[in-house]
Amino acid sequence: MTEKLEELNISRRASRMRASEIRELLKLLDRPGMISFAGGIPDPALFNQAAYREAYAEALSDDGRSLQYSTTEGHPQLRRWIADYMRERGVACDESHILITHGSQQALDLIGKLLIDPGSEVITLAPTYLGALQSFSAYEPEYYPVRFQNGVAETNVTSARVLYLVPDFANPTGVTLSLEDRKAALELARRTDSVIVEDAAYTELRFEGERVPLIAALDIAEAGSIDESRTLFCGTFSKTLAPGLRVGWICGPTALIQKLTLIKQASDLHTSTINQDVTYRVASKHFNETVEKALVVYKSRREAMLRALDAYAPEGMSWSTPSGGLFVWVTLPAQLDAARMLEIAVERNFAFVPGGAFYPDGSGNNHLRLSYSLLPDDLIDQGIKGLCDLVREQLA
Ligand SMILES: Cc1ncc(COP(=O)(O)O)c(C=O)c1O
Structure with a gap:
């Protein structure tokens, strides 16, 4: 497929676009039992389904x-x-x-x-x-x-x-x-x-x-x-x-x-x-009521993640303490490579996004992004423990 595309006369901009290996790896995250800190997507339990059912019904009774x-x-x-x-x-x-x-x-x-x-x-x-x-x-x-x-x-x-x-x-x-x-x-x-x-x-x-x-x-x-x-x-x-x-x-x-x-x-x-x-x-x-409900849930998950990091992180690992949003950013000792660690993490059923993806020049390999948006407190604790154990092993 790749070779065929290269034979084709596609634009320079399209030929420069590449599927990322990390995205391919993250496709495995649907596996049962996977604790994924990778997504950063909203928790679907917070979507107000009843309001959408009503709103679509109203919109559809509007003469087309x-x-x-x-x-x-x-x-x-x-x-x-x-x-x-x-x-x-x-x-x-x-x-x-x-x-x-x-x-x-x-x-x-x-x-x-x-x-x-x-x-x-x-x-x-x-x-x-x-x-x-x-x-x-x-x-x-x-x-x-x-x-x-x-x-x-x-x-x-x-x-x-x-x-x-x-x-x-x-x-x-x-x-x-x-x-x-x-x-x-x-x-x-x-x-x-x-x-x-x-x-x-x-x-x-x-x-x-x-x-x-x-x-x-x-x-x-x-x-x-x-x-x-x-x-x-x-x-x-x-x-x-x-x-x-x-x-x-x-x-x-x-x-x-x-x-x-x-x-x-x-x-x-x-x-x-x-x-x-x-x-x-x-x-x-x-709008306001939906945002307020989301804040309660995400705030409690943020706390669970920061608590677990405090409890399990080895020396040399540091992280941001966000006062909102969905992400914690982790900095590992400079010699560690988060992309390589992700391969091991996925085998152990947890995942994160390696930091290099977020740098225009491809640097930042000793960082990783964690999202707490989708997981209950006990799984956050379990996943962060797994991550910190992995960091400790990599440092040994
Ligand atoms: C910083 C930022 N901007 C923009 C987007 C795109 O969001 P959407 O297209 O769903 O509005 C995202 C999605 O994750 C984001 O994190």
Whole structure:
């Protein structure tokens, strides 16, 4: 198959896309008895099935409108609901600043198409969200890492197209950028003339502490209006309501939203009419209550994971302590290779994601990502014990 493809005249961008060995290994995770910290997906027990049954029934009694084509910009009431949501979080906007997308993953792809030419500079944290690297890489950028430290952004690039950040409870690290670091990000974007892509996939999943202002809100406050700002905020219902709906959005300055709308039109015409309609019905009735229920569950699982790490981890192993989201990021002694350890872990029926996948330059092999989202406390304890035993053996 691979050889045949290479004979074909496919594009340079497609020929560079490779299935990752790790993803192939992670396909084994459906095996019975597997304790998987790999997924990072929401717990399906938290999906409000009754609300969806009701919402789909209502949507389907609407003269077929929810089964018809609809506008690229998206469902008008849903856009208004999102504009209200954004305003409540300090982003002065209206529905004309909102484009509904097929999840925030599509938002990243559309933004890549909008902003990145071959060789364009993209600034990211290293590590960062693998899916963003995959979306952007199709447009052949050069990646430049940035480090934030006490309100200073350290990078060696002087101009860039994109500054991509997951400021709250990041995937993969669980780390949240402080207010000072967000201001530094804005300053860096101005200095390098780049557009900030604020990926807010986990922002609602805060277990404790005060919300840190959104970068989009800080940007608008300084710029004077959203149309003068340079942030494209990517939101999603995947981690709050349900990912299978595939409904997310981009909020940003009109000029960029209009271009993104044209790009989306060429790509898929619009996001599923019925899923937008159902998302609106469920979000407008149940959003806060659904998020609150999820927070109780994820917070308790986060605690179980941190407790187990405290109890079993050998010297030299350290980890992040997220105040929200779904991930803990583990750093192993430099000589260990998490990708090799995963092969042994899978034989022993537990799994994680090796850290190298999240670095644009393929480094980071002594890190790994753990998610606590799907497992009850006793299995978290058992799996973390297995992981710590494996680390100890590797160090011996
Ligand atoms: C940081 C981040 N951004 C975006 C996404 C994509 O989410 P969706 O397309 O379901 O909205 C994910 C999914 O895991 C994510 O972790």
